[in-house]
Amino acid sequence: MSISLQDSTLFRQACYGAGQWIDKGDEGTIEVANPATDEVIGVVPSLGQGQVGAVIAAAAEGFEVWKQHSIAERAQVLRQWFDLMHEHKEDLAKIMTLEQGKPINESRGEIDYAASYIEWFAEEAKRGYGQLVPAVKAHQRIVVRPEPVGVSAAITPWNFPAAMITRKAGAALAAGCSMVVKPSSLTPFTALAMAELGERAGLPAGVFSVVTGSSADIGEVLTASSTIKKLSFTGSTSVGRKLMAMCADNLHKLSLELGGNAPFVVFDDADVELAVKGAVASKFRNTGQTCICPNRFLVQTGVHDAFVDKLSAALSELKVGDGFDEDVKQTSLINAGAVEKVQRHYDDALQKGASCALGDRPGKLAHNRIDPIILTGVNRDMQLWQEETFGPLAPVMRFETEQEGIEAANDTPFGLAAYFYAQQSDRVWRVSEALQAGMVGANEGGISNAMAPFGGIDQSGFGREGGREGMAEYQQLKYICFGQAGAEG
Numbered sequence: 001m002s003i004s005l006q007d008s009t010l011f012r013q014a015c016y017g018a019g020q021w022i023d024k025g026d027e028g029t030i031e032v033a034n035p036a037t038d039e040v041i042g043v044v045p046s047l048g049q050g051q052v053g054a055v056i057a058a059a060a061e062g063f064e065v066w067k068q069h070s071i072a073e074r075a076q077v078l079r080q081w082f083d084l085m086h087e088h089k090e091d092l093a094k095i096m097t098l099e100q101g102k103p104i105n106e107s108r109g110e111i112d113y114a115a116s117y118i119e120w121f122a123e124e125a126k127r128g129y130g131q132l133v134p135a136v137k138a139h140q141r142i143v144v145r146p147e148p149v150g151v152s153a154a155i156t157p158w159n160f161p162a163a164m165i166t167r168k169a170g171a172a173l174a175a176g177c178s179m180v181v182k183p184s185s186l187t188p189f190t191a192l193a194m195a196e197l198g199e200r201a202g203l204p205a206g207v208f209s210v211v212t213g214s215s216a217d218i219g220e221v222l223t224a225s226s227t228i229k230k231l232s233f234t235g236s237t238s239v240g241r242k243l244m245a246m247c248a249d250n251l252h253k254l255s256l257e258l259g260g261n262a263p264f265v266v267f268d269d270a271d272v273e274l275a276v277k278g279a280v281a282s283k284f285r286n287t288g289q290t291c292i293c294p295n296r297f298l299v300q301t302g303v304h305d306a307f308v309d310k311l312s313a314a315l316s317e318l319k320v321g322d323g324f325d326e327d328v329k330q331t332s333l334i335n336a337g338a339v340e341k342v343q344r345h346y347d348d349a350l351q352k353g354a355s356c357a358l359g360d361r362p363g364k365l366a367h368n369r370i371d372p373i374i375l376t377g378v379n380r381d382m383q384l385w386q387e388e389t390f391g392p393l394a395p396v397m398r399f400e401t402e403q404e405g406i407e408a409a410n411d412t413p414f415g416l417a418a419y420f421y422a423q424q425s426d427r428v429w430r431v432s433e434a435l436q437a438g439m440v441g442a443n444e445g446g447i448s449n450a451m452a453p454f455g456g457i458d459q460s461g462f463g464r465e466g467g468r469e470g471m472a473e474y475q476q477l478k479y480i481c482f483g484q485a486g487a488e489g
């Protein structure tokens with residue numbers, strides 16, 4: 001490791017199950033590299049399937065213990081976990097930038113965001129209300145009781161190494177479930193630091209585990225296990241689809257937060273300055289590697305040129321470099337494959353008639369860095385229209401009428417996020433309702449909040465994380481019908 005931490009014990013090169021640190025994997029080790037330098041920063045064990053099975057068995061025991069805790073006790077432990085994340089925010093942020101590459105200030109922001117899910121669910125734990133339902137028969141009483149589903153599992157991506165864990169684990173643990181997490185092999189150290197803090201917060205053995213190793217092998221064990229009752233996955237649509245098929249035998253409850261293809265629509269009556277601010281914040285967050293990043297900019301003809309000019313000016317100010325440099329706003333993409341995908345979209349678009357209004361063909365800078373790019377003259381035949389680019393490339397298409405803009409925005413099988421900018425209030429309502437997505441930013445580029453239900457529709461998956469809805473994903477309903485002896489009829 002090439003950074004100094006105030007608390008070096010947060011950097012664990014071991015995984016965590018049954019309340020123990022496991023430093024030997026039956027399948028050897030996995031090296032983790034810093035995307036900004038390609039240097040290996042450490043190794044984690046590659047667990048064998050038997051080892052993962054043992055962690056799941058311990059999670060079943062952890063569940064039995066945890067579900068007996070009072071709600072106040074669960075809330076207290078979660079609150080303590082939240083406090084520890086804040087206390088160690090700087091170290092957690094450094095570990096995240098080291099393994100994921102994002103600017104250190106964004107890592108700090110992600111730790112705050114991740115911790116906010118733990119805080120939210122510490123409070124929601126107290127609000128797992130059931131229902132008393134009026135019964136048709138006078139002698140009956142109907143009670144509906146939410147109960148924890150049991151042992152849950154999470155498979156999480158590399159782009160948000162902390163928040164994608166806490167918004168699943170916070171909900172699961174608040175509901176009374178235990179959870180086994182498999183983080184991305186590209187970014188396991190943030191997850192392991194969180195496990196260390198969870199242990200210090202007082203989570204009983206087996207309640208929260210982190211397993212590392214081959215994703216295919218671990219995915220197989222998690223989906224084949226009848227001990228596990230719920231799987232929550234965030235990642236690509238292709239892997240999500242595969243996991244859903246693998247869960248079919250056990251009929252696991254599932255949440256899938258999959259790829260997006262968010263439109264960002266700017267109408268003639270928009271506040272263009274505000275739209276540019278929102279575009280920079282949403283598109284260039286994590287150097288464009290966010291599932292809710294705008295993937296397609298649709299700009300009405302009256303403000304098209306002004307928007308492109310102002311966006312170019314704003315993007316020219318973004319410094320590209322190493323995430324530990326406090327002034328840097330855009331950093332290395334996660335790996336060479338990510339740069340190749342941006343290159344492929346760029347080449348395809350230029351070949352099909354787009355023009356480059358800012359930037360250059362990706363691939364010239366060292367360490368998988370790319371200067372922000374704007375392409376204009378984009379059309380629907382281009383690959384970047386159909387697939388998530390997951391990088392700092394903003395393609396802009398011009399449109400004439402409101403109807404045309406909405407129709408183009410909805411021209412995708414994905415439905416995670418959508419954004420638009422307009423000022424006429426009737427249009428704001430109309431467009432909010434017409435956009436087909438699980439989340440809409442109306443004159444707003446920053447839509448992520450622990451208190452709101454996060455999730456998509458169609459090929460972007462299903463299930464909601466955060467909000468009042470988040471905990472329900474880890475609960476099942478039991479309806480109890482009370483009769484009275486001698487009172488039937």
Ligand SMILES: NC(=O)C1=CN([C@@H]2O[C@H](COP(=O)(O)OP(=O)(O)OC[C@H]3O[C@@H](n4cnc5c(N)ncnc54)[C@H](OP(=O)(O)O)[C@@H]3O)[C@@H](O)[C@H]2O)C=CC1
Pocket residue numbers: 155156157158159182183184185186213214215216218219220234235236237239240242243257258259260290291388389390
């Ligand atoms: N919705 C979102 O937030 C995300 C969307 N994406 C999209 O997906 C594209 C590809 O990114 P990529 O990292 O490859 O995403 P993946 O879907 O491959 O990876 C996400 C998670 O799934 C795991 N995984 C991969 N294959 C399997 C499997 N067969 N069984 C069980 N788990 C598995 C990965 O583990 P491991 O890393 O160890 O292989 C990781 O933990 C991106 O360009 C982007 O378009 C990517 C990340 C997040």
Ligand SMILES: O=C(O)CCCC(=O)O
Pocket residue numbers: 159160163164234257289290291292448454
């Ligand atoms: O890309 C993702 O899957 C994470 C979304 C980040 C957020 O919650 O805003």
